[in-house]
Amino acid sequence: MVKLKSNDDKEFEVEEAAVIQSEMIKNMIEDGCATSVIPLPNIDSKTLIKVIEYLNKHINMGKAAETGEEDDLKEFDEQFVNMGWEELFDVIMAANYLNIHELMELCCQSAADRLKNKSVRAVREMLKITNDLTEEEEQEIINDAPWAFEGPEIDDTVN
Amino acid sequence: MKRCNELSADIESKKKQKKSISITKKPNLFDKEFNPSEETEPELKDVDQAMGTEILMDILKWLPLRSFLRFKCVSKFWNALISEPYFKMKQLSRAKNDKNSQRFVTSEIYPKGISPMYCCHLSSGSDPLNEDVQELDYPTGFIPWGCGLLCCCDP
Structure with a gap:
């Protein structure tokens, strides 16, 4: 078992087979650096619980194809990313920090799915981005590919 | 244990490097000479900039071409990022395997x-x-x- 500590001082025990999906922790274990508690100063306990839930479910991912559990994993993944924006970003940041490739891909793809049909205005609002382009610069970008700014699928709602 | 501390410090410094990239000052994100100092770094308040360039690229690479091009209009940061040849390659390599x-x-x-x-x-x-x-x-x-x-x- 490997002990992880969140930035709000909560400790979690995780099976080594699960936690080595994190390249960062795997390297620490290989270097003999995981004998005591591993502090994770960038991750709060709420996010760490989500990450551990993912790691435990994906513990035998390599065997999933043999045992026919692929559909089960797919369903889990779909449910897993069903969370709010802020929570999703926290998991993305944690997956990036811990270097968990599959989790990173899953969450980034989910974020892109939420953004893909959105209007420019909606994206700015969803991600709280300030528009610093001038009107001329904006028009120039639109003129380069006007077809990308037209279409019934473009959704101006923020959710 | 010393090695562990060094490893953690190394990871920390890599994270900081990722976060410190600011597009408003530099049109080319991947210019190796670009190394913003702590004093000149603007406050990171927008969600996209807080995430860092690499993470944002990891999200945007999943977008279909139409949204990808449309989102150049989001801000200067997004426009420069999406226009980067390195990023275009990344998007293309994902798309061709999809x-x-x-x-x-x-x-x-x-x-x-x-x-x-x-x-x-x-x-x-x-x-x-x-x-x-x-x-x-x-x-x-x-x-x-x-x-x-x-x-x-x-x-």
């Missing part, structure tokens, strides 16, 4: 006039004449001729 984005192009040849062209998903393995087929727009005056290989690109 079975959903591989299409089969076909056309009907009429002796005179415009020949309509269609495309359908390559991965569906479906009958090219089913509802999955989309009619393509292409420049007027373009007439596919004979059999051969058609190369399509988005300039």
Whole structure:
């Protein structure tokens, strides 16, 4: 078992087979650096619980194809990313920090799915981005590919 | 234990490097000489900039081309990021391995006039004449001729 500590001082025990999906922790274990508690100063306990839930479910991912559990994993993944924006970003940041490739891909793809049909205005609002382009610069970008700014699928709602 | 501390410090410094990239000061994100100092770094308040360039790229690479190009208009940061040749390569390499984005192009040849062209998903393995087929727009005056290989690109 490997002990992880969140930035709000909560400790979690995780099976080594699960936690080595994190390249960062795997390297620490290989270097003999995981004998005591591993502090994770960038991750709060709420996010760490989500990450551990993912790691435990994906513990035998390599065997999933043999045992026919692929559909089960797919369903889990779909449910897993069903969370709010802020929570999703926290998991993305944690997956990036811990270097968990599959989790990173899953969450980034989910974020892109939420953004893909959105209007420019909606994206700015969803991600709280300030528009610093001038009107001329904006028009120039639109003129380069006007077809990308037209279409019934473009959704101006923020959710 | 000393090694562990060094490893953690190394990881920390890598994270900081990622976060410190600021597009408002530098049009080329991947210029190796670009190394903003702590004093000049603006406060990171927007969600996208707090995430860092690499993470934002990891998200945007999943977007279909239409949204990808539309989102250049989000801000200067996004415009510069999406215009980066390195990022375009990343997006392309993902798209070409994505079975959903591989299409089969076909056309009907009429002796005179415009020949309509269609495309359908390559991965569906479906009958090219089913509802999955989309009619393509292409420049007027373009007439596919004979059999051969058609190369399509988005300039």
